[in-house]
Amino acid sequence: MCCIKEEIRKLSYNKVLIAFLTICLLFNAGVILASSNTSSELKTILQDYQPQSGKEIFKDIDGSGLGSMYYDERYIDSHILVALMHEKYQKLELPIEQLAKEQADLSTYAGELTPYVHRALFEYLTKAIMIEGILLFTFLVLETFFMEQHNKTLYTVYSSLRGRRIVFDKMFSVLLIGMLGMVILSCLSYFAFFQIWDFEKIWDANVASSFNYITDSDEPFLWKPFITWTSFTVKQYFCATLVLMVGIWLAWWLLSMMTVLVNKRISVAIGILAGGLIIPFFGLILFRQLPELPELYCLNTFSITVNVYYSHMWFTDQGYHTILPWQETLSVILHLVLGLLGVFVGYHVFRRKDVC
Amino acid sequence: MVLQELKKIWTPMRVILLILVSVLMYTSFLSPNVRRFDTGGNGFDAFQEKMRISKEWIENYGDTIEPEEYSKIEKGFEEIIAQISVNMSQKEIFNECGVGSYEEFLVYETNAVNGKEGFDYEKYKEMREQLFVDTSYNSVYLQEYQKMMVDYEKAAVGNNAILPWEVSIYTTDFLMYLSLWCFITVLLISAPVMVNDVASNMNKEQYSSKVGRRIYKVQYWCTIVSVLFTEIIVIVAGMAIWSTTDTFVFSGAGLNSFMSLREPSLNIWYADLFTLFIVIALLLGIGVGSITFCLSSRSSNVISMLMKVTPLAVVAGMYILGLGNAFYKNNVFYGLVHIPGIEVIMAGVIAVVGIVVNVANYKAIAKSRNM
Numbered sequence: 001m002c003c004i005k006e007e008i009r010k011l012s013y014n015k016v017l018i019a020f021l022t023i024c025l026l027f028n029a030g031v032i033l034a035s036s037n038t039s040s041e042l043k044t045i046l047q048d049y050q051p052q053s054g055k056e057i058f059k060d061i062d063g064s065g066l067g068s069m070y071y072d073e074r075y076i077d078s079h080i081l082v083a084l085m086h087e088k089y090q091k092l093e094l095p096i097e098q099l100a101k102e103q104a105d106l107s108t109y110a111g112e113l114t115p116y117v118h119r120a121l122f123e124y125l126t127k128a129i130m131i132e133g134i135l136l137f138t139f140l141v142l143e144t145f146f147m148e149q150h151n152k153t154l155y156t157v158y159s160s161l162r163g164r165r166i167v168f169d170k171m172f173s174v175l176l177i178g179m180l181g182m183v184i185l186s187c188l189s190y191f192a193f194f195q196i197w198d199f200e201k202i203w204d205a206n207v208a209s210s211f212n213y214i215t216d217s218d219e220p221f222l223w224k225p226f227i228t229w230t231s232f233t234v235k236q237y238f239c240a241t242l243v244l245m246v247g248i249w250l251a252w253w254l255l256s257m258m259t260v261l262v263n264k265r266i267s268v269a270i271g272i273l274a275g276g277l278i279i280p281f282f283g284l285i286l287f288r289q290l291p292e293l294p295e296l297y298c299l300n301t302f303s304i305t306v307n308v309y310y311s312h313m314w315f316t317d318q319g320y321h322t323i324l325p326w327q328e329t330l331s332v333i334l335h336l337v338l339g340l341l342g343v344f345v346g347y348h349v350f351r352r353k354d355v356c
Numbered sequence: 357m358v359l360q361e362l363k364k365i366w367t368p369m370r371v372i373l374l375i376l377v378s379v380l381m382y383t384s385f386l387s388p389n390v391r392r393f394d395t396g397g398n399g400f401d402a403f404q405e406k407m408r409i410s411k412e413w414i415e416n417y418g419d420t421i422e423p424e425e426y427s428k429i430e431k432g433f434e435e436i437i438a439q440i441s442v443n444m445s446q447k448e449i450f451n452e453c454g455v456g457s458y459e460e461f462l463v464y465e466t467n468a469v470n471g472k473e474g475f476d477y478e479k480y481k482e483m484r485e486q487l488f489v490d491t492s493y494n495s496v497y498l499q500e501y502q503k504m505m506v507d508y509e510k511a512a513v514g515n516n517a518i519l520p521w522e523v524s525i526y527t528t529d530f531l532m533y534l535s536l537w538c539f540i541t542v543l544l545i546s547a548p549v550m551v552n553d554v555a556s557n558m559n560k561e562q563y564s565s566k567v568g569r570r571i572y573k574v575q576y577w578c579t580i581v582s583v584l585f586t587e588i589i590v591i592v593a594g595m596a597i598w599s600t601t602d603t604f605v606f607s608g609a610g611l612n613s614f615m616s617l618r619e620p621s622l623n624i625w626y627a628d629l630f631t632l633f634i635v636i637a638l639l640l641g642i643g644v645g646s647i648t649f650c651l652s653s654r655s656s657n658v659i660s661m662l663m664k665v666t667p668l669a670v671v672a673g674m675y676i677l678g679l680g681n682a683f684y685k686n687n688v689f690y691g692l693v694h695i696p697g698i699e700v701i702m703a704g705v706i707a708v709v710g711i712v713v714n715v716a717n718y719k720a721i722a723k724s725r726n727m
Contacts, residue, residue: 023667
């Protein structure tokens with residue numbers, strides 16, 4: 001127990017960590033201010049707010065018809081992937097019926113300002129916080145694991161079995177400090193956001209409102225309806241996004257741990273982690289240009305980077321970017337499981353390997 | 357000393373990393389802008405025909421269209437129509453369908469496509485195939501020609517340059533990503549050097565004497581020279597690639613084109629876009645390279661350096677991505693401050709800040725007695 005306290009103390013006394021969190025907070029403030037030019041118009045709309053002023057759209061939408069725009073396109077060279085896409089859009093018909101029954105499309109949300117509001121919260125701010133969390137956990141893991149190497153106490157600490165078990169103290173200290181840092185950063189950022197954007201009357205609106213739509217340069221549709229796999233109010237959607245965001249942080253924490261446990265050299269660890277973040281992003285553009293290998297593009301969509309990149313479309317069908325319903329959730333669970341296995345294996349490798 | 361410092365910067369791994377990053381950046385972001393100008397493929401593309409017409413007008417009338425030249429353009433269109441009509445009169449299918457002119461063909465086309473009685477769709481298809489057979493024109497060419505004439509008539513006074521809006525947008529996008537490419541190479545060169553010396557405590561030995569403290573200057577200049585050298589290679593490569601698009605024919609055209617609804621914030625030519633972006637990239641390279649060098653020298657290990665450099669990289673990256681629509685009034689920076697040339701001014705400020713920060717850091721190192 002005393003080791004975990006020491007590990008926490010080493011991390012929390014790091015001035016650079018505090019500077020990093022402060023810069024992130026300032027950055028988030030900048031993002032909030034830059035995306036809040038229509039917040040005063042929202043206040044005007046909310047003065048005469050009517051909860052249901054949208055249009056009926058779900059009655060005319062057919063899941064398979066929507067899916068036909070995606071079927072024989074990116075995954076055409078793989079029968080399995082095309083079949084999975086077909087199945088995904090057939091399964092979408094039930095949620096569309098449910099949303100139509102609940103009249104989710106009639107929900108006002110934020111009226112004509114819905115796309116701006118949704119983008120400001122879920123695309124800009126939440127995505128920024130997610131990326132900051134991933135970076136923070138990366139830095140904390142690297143900092144704590146290579147501290148002994150920098151301080152030249154490596155041989156002393158890791159020369160015994162008890163010494164090597166310190167990795168668990170390091171793991172949990174990173175988890176505690178990282179989560180604490182991100183909770184403080186998120187709370188302050190969202191507090192500032194909700195001071196500028198008045199969400200009081202919006203929380204109970206349905207995110208699948210006809211005023212909400214997806215615009216994506218990769219989409220064959222100009223404005224695609226925001227069709228969620230289940231009915232979400234804005235509050236529920238926000239909570240689900242936060243939970244998935246924490247899941248992503250935990251998954252990245254485990255994958256970073258696995259990387260540092262099997263690597264002696266800091267440059268290799270940094271390279272692997274940087275590659276793990278950057279390559280999937282480039283893969284979105286490059287793998288699309290390889291229609292003969294659709295499996296590459298499909299596999300890439302399961303990565304953490306791609307999930308974060310399309311976070312503003314979570315819990316919807318997501319067009320080309322998913323082949324399974326709730327893929328973003330499944331992907332995070334998969335990463336958590338692989339991460340846990342990876343850490344287990346990584347620790348056994350670490351326990352046996354030489355330090356020099 | 358200089359050679360040793362350059363060897364520290366130009367390690368084989370770093371060179372390989374620079375090449376890999378360059379390949380990724382080019383294939384992901386720059387090549388799509390270049391491919392838009394590809395003339396291959398079947399069929400006639402509206403953009404390609406617009407480019408063709410623009411180049412013809414530049415060849416005949418120069419970089420701008422004056423009112424008296426516009427009347428020649430209108431006459432030119434009439435001559436093309438007359439030539440097509442003569443061509444039509446020599447083909448039986450047009451006589452069969454009672455189509456004597458291009459305008460009559462367009463009417464027949466509308467009615468045949470809408471399935472109106474008396475207008476045979478198969479005959480329309482045959483007429484469409486025969487229409488431009490002995491000419492160098494096509495329907496898309498005529499369409500774009502007419503659109504360009506309408507654009508000229510609607511354009512504000514003074515907006516008479518020949519520069520398709522697509523060319524200016526794709527060019528600024530290309531140059532923006534080229535600047536991003538330069539920026540990433542700058543980070544890769546300037547970030548790791550000093551922190552390795554600090555992490556291995558070599559700087560304590562270096563700064564233990566007055567002569568030794570001057571090594572900071574040597575290291576700084578080696579870094580900046582390396583940064584500029586890499587940027588120049590990237591810029592030359594970028595310009596060589598862009599020259600394949602054949603858009604340098606618009607070099608003398610102003611940004612105040614009648615074919616664009618965007619209003620330029622600076623009275624410059626198309627060629628000046630390249631010059632200004634190169635200046636921005638070089639100034640940014642000096643500024644960001646200098647700040648990164650300073651942060652790296654103040655970091656006790658690589659992780660500490662990464663934590664300091666990452667926010668800088670994000671902010672600088674966002675500045676570069678904000679260069680979309682640069683030198684037009686709808687640019688995000690111009691929209692905030694309404695100062696013409698703000699894009700270059702910001703890069704200049706970053707360069708000055710970087711140099712000042714390093715001068716201050718050097719003076720602090722030179723004065724300090726305790727390391």
